[in-house]
Amino acid sequence: SQTIHQWPATLVQPVGSPLSLECTVEGTSNPNLYWYRQAAGRGLQLLFYSVGIGQISSEVPQNLSASRPQDRQFILSSKKLLLSDSGFYLCAWSVPSGTTDTQYFGPGTRLTVL
Amino acid sequence: AQSVTQLDSHVSVSEGTPVLLRCNYSSSYSPSLFWYVQHPNKGLQLLLKYTSAATLVKGINGFEAEFKKSETSFHLTKPSAHMSDAAEYFCVVTYSNTGKLIFGQGTTLQVKP
Numbered sequence: 001s002q003t004i005h006q007w008p009a010t011l012v013q014p015v016g017s018p019l020s021l022e023c024t025v026e027g028t029s030n031p032n033l034y035w036y037r038q039a040a041g042r043g044l045q046l047l048f049y050s051v052g053i054g055q056i057s058s059e060v061p062q063n064l065s066a067s068r069p070q071d072r073q074f075i076l077s078s079k080k081l082l083l084s085d086s087g088f089y090l091c092a093w094s095v096p097s098g099t100t101d102t103q104y105f106g107p108g109t110r111l112t113v114l
Numbered sequence: 115a116q117s118v119t120q121l122d123s124h125v126s127v128s129e130g131t132p133v134l135l136r137c138n139y140s141s142s143y144s145p146s147l148f149w150y151v152q153h154p155n156k157g158l159q160l161l162l163k164y165t166s167a168a169t170l171v172k173g174i175n176g177f178e179a180e181f182k183k184s185e186t187s188f189h190l191t192k193p194s195a196h197m198s199d200a201a202e203y204f205c206v207v208t209y210s211n212t213g214k215l216i217f218g219q220g221t222t223l224q225v226k227p
Contacts, residue, residue: 006157043204043217044158090157102148103215105157 002027006091006106013113019064019078021109023091026072031093033074034103035066038088050074051096086113116140118207120218128226133177133192135221137205140186147188148206148215149179158204164188175199200225 003026013019025031032051036044046059048066056066063082067075074091089109094101121136139145146165150158162173169181179190188205205218 043219044215046214049214088155092158102160102163104160105150107157108155110155 002093002104004091004093004104004106006089006109008109009107010110011112013081013111015083015113016080019076019081019085019111021076021089021091021111023074023076023106024072025074025093028072028093028095030071030096032096032101033068034092034094035074035076036090036092036105038090038108040087044090048076081113083113086111116207116216118205118216118218120203120205120221122221123219124222124224126224126226127195129197130194133190133195133199133223135190135203135205135223137188137190137218138186139188139205139207146208147179147181148208149173149177149188149190150204150206152202152204152220154201161190161203195223195225197225197227199223 005024007022034049035047037047038044047064048056048058050056050068053068053071063085064076064078089111091106092103094103118139125135127133148163149161151161152158161177162171162179164171164181172178177190177192179188181188200223202220202222204220207216208214
């Protein structure tokens with residue numbers, strides 16, 4: 001069966017520091033991968049998605065970047081964190097079977113920028 | 115614009131009573147619809163999905179939803195609430211022309227003993 005891992009689970013970082021969040025998927029090959037951010041009391045916002053190694057699409061301009069160095073690894077990064085980067089970051093995967101793929105979410109990373 | 119609206123930000127029910135969480139979507143192209151549940155500080159878990167098959171969809175944990183095209187609705191129901199159902203629920207739509215998920219703002223379900 002497929003599983004998705006995210007780490008760390010929680011992170012507290014000072015403003016201006018770098019960020020690296022990692023997501024890995026097991027039990028499937030060539031998945032579509034996604035990064036979402038959930039601000040407090042709000043819905044999810046799609047940040048990035050990837051349909052293959054090295055292929056990243058950004059949904060909104062922001063202080064963050066994403067990379068996919070391996071088929072089942074998706075990394076969210078920042079060179080300098082802002083206060084507004086605080087939130088709950090969720091990684092998701094789907095099997096690319098069409099345009100209405102079901103997405104499955106990881107456990108999330110709670111990021112607090114102070 | 116393609117959108118999804120969850121009509122209630124908070125719903126409170128007593129344990130053992132029915133649950134109704136309302137969701138409306140904008141009618142365009144061929145939607146697929148999902149309900150996800152999120153417990154505090156956890157990821158999202160898929161409850162059920164509609165993808166143009168049977169209009170009454172049964173999901174996990176006793177939840178079900180009915181796709182009503184004439185009303186552009188996809189309300190989530192459960193006959194009898196359990197304390198463990200207390201969580202945030204998201205209605206999500208994706209359209210065949212984009213494939214991207216569009217999330218509702220969420221409904222917080224409170225279950226009182």
